[in-house]
Amino acid sequence: MVQDLRTVGQRRSSEEADLIVAVRGLVERVTELERERRAERGRPLGRGSRALSRSVRLAAIGDIEVALGFSAWEAGYLVRAATAEEPLAAMVDAALRSGEVTWALVRLFYERTASLEDEQRLLAAAALFGADPELAAADRLDPDGELHGRAWSTPRYKAALEAEVVACRGTDVEAERAARARAYEARRMWVRVHDDGTATLSIKGPAASVLGAGQRLDRGARGVKAAGDPRTLSQLHADLGLGLLNFATVVLGTPPDNQAGQTTDAASTTGDTHGGHDATGDTDGAQGVLFDPVLAPDDMELLARVVNALPAVALQVVVPYSTVAGGFPICAHCSGPLDAPEPDDPAPGEDSALGGPPGWAVFPEHDERDGDGGPAPPRGDPSRRQRRRGAPPGRRGRGPVGEVLGANPFFVSEGHARELALMPGTTLHRLVVDPRDGRLVERTIQGYRPDA
Structure with missing residues (x-):
């Protein structure tokens, strides 16, 4: 019975992929009609015109609303998915047709990555949808480090997506700190009264x-x-x-x-x-x-x-060692994307899948070597996957993240984690984890205050 459900789910996801393809064709037809209409009025526009893109987008959204009954909000994300560039569109299409994701999860991806740059969005897509196990999120891998191909669990997908978004945003430390400061300044409280005799008090901080x-x-x-x-x-x-x-x-x-x-x-x-x-x-x-x-x-x-009689509350944050150590790894394979040495150039003729300079291929099948000239880590090694998520100089890739534990877990960037570590009363504990599956092996009983 479980297999029957999986088959039905995969068929549904494939139909959702067909819907995106159909919307792509709709956008192409609307684009041509819009060009003809503007040409008849004596106002021809080039293919890169923003005015044309906006008018085509609005017209396509209107057609989707009429044909499918979607809201303008959801139709807008459907158009965004249909007009995505390669290889992002190919990764999303393959993930849908394999049944790993549904349209609801794809829509959430485009919603949460709207503020990222194209290269960063591609990195996040590789982790969530891509076919390369060395770039995939840990939840998509089996014990051997290969893709298991099962459907995403919605809670785990949301957590992995949030981790990727925070990791990408955290690469620009100054901008991320300024955005967080602006958000703190916007803290407020508001009350909404309901018609059933109750009211809601909300606090944002x-x-x-x-x-x-x-x-x-x-x-x-x-x-x-x-x-x-x-x-x-x-x-x-x-x-x-x-x-x-x-x-x-x-x-x-x-x-x-x-x-x-x-x-x-x-x-x-x-x-x-x-x-x-x-x-x-x-x-x-x-x-x-x-x-x-x-x-x-x-x-x-x-x-x-x-x-x-309540005791004081505590905020528990798990961060990579390099985050609190100032970016200085204790070994070559322990370094994160921000402090890892630059990889060597690929084989002649190979280029980056992101259009970057040689040596920064994100979807490679090239002779990747370690920073010291030795052989690359074995396939499926977490350090290998982590180091290949970097970005070429001048571009923003992704950085390490920390996770706040508790009933409402969330992820923090490297800069945010350091700010929390420097707050008065912070206590550090060293965690030893299994690099193969991330399982906690040991936690020190003794706590340490951060050094000045």
């Missing part, structure tokens, strides 16, 4: 801070649940957050253990009497604070006791 807050709420909710509270975890998450924001105060210059006990004094100095919030009189409440029954969640005293 640095990922470390937001994830830390979410982790603390989750720990508190699970602690209250373990104490026998009948509410669901989702309800406790909401009640804890609302309780903290409505009633909690922070006393500066006081040890964390004493902050909760001085909530009364801090509240009495705020002068905030909205909603009848009074910090005096009732010693039966949490830390002597009166909770407005209109604003307070159920059993606020229990919530407060659990939250006050």
Whole structure:
């Protein structure tokens, strides 16, 4: 039965590949009609005209909306896939016809790589769709280092795609740092009221801070649940957050253990009497604070006791050694794409698949040698695959990435990882992993502070 499902899935993906081919033909016909129309009006345009490209794109999107009922948003990505240059279009077509991906995953690829340069988008496509196992993402390989050909798992595909995008963006450290600074400056909070008597409070800020807050709420909710509270975890998450924001105060210059006990004094100095919030009189409440029954969640005293006992949150980031070591590898095969030595020139007559100078072929079958003149690493070796993802001088390729662990994992660039490592309170642990499958072998118990 599983094989039957795979066959049906592959047939569906092949039909989606046929749809992209059909849209490519539609775009070609619309282009010719647009040229004829403009020529009749005495305004002929060259083949590279941006105005023509834009008008053709809009006309093709309109035809797709009418014929297929797609939204303009999805039709736009379908046109983008149909007009992609080789070899990107060939890799996507082959991946669809083999059943490895669906149109939904291909659309996500074009959506997430829209800000990348053409060479970087091609590198990401080689990892996710390509036929070269030495360039493919680790999730596409079997234990022997060859492509297994199975369909992508959607969560793993999204994680691999995010890793490729972050790796490519991280090659321009200054631009990536400036973009992150602009994003931090755009942090904000907003409220949306719904027509069913509820409202949504949203906070946008640095990922470390937001994830830390979410982790603390989750720990508190699970602690209250373990104490026998009948509410669901989702309800406790909401009640804890609302309780903290409505009633909690922070006393500066006081040890964390004493902050909760001085909530009364801090509240009495705020002068905030909205909603009848009074910090005096009732010693039966949490830390002597009166909770407005209109604003307070159920059993606020229990919530407060659990939250006050929560330990500090921690953000765990796994990064390559070269990221925190300043780009100095401890061996030739440990170096990442940014610090690896330049490969030797390929055989005469060979050229790069990206159109780059000799020695930077991304889809090679040439005599690749190690930086010291020795033989290349064996086929399927992770260091071989990593080093061949570089970019020729003057072009942006991809760099190493770090992964933030937890309930909401995400990837950070090399520059972002270094910024996190230099923050006060950072502790480093050395991890030993199996280079064949990335499995964790050992983690040091002793933690280390970063050197000055």
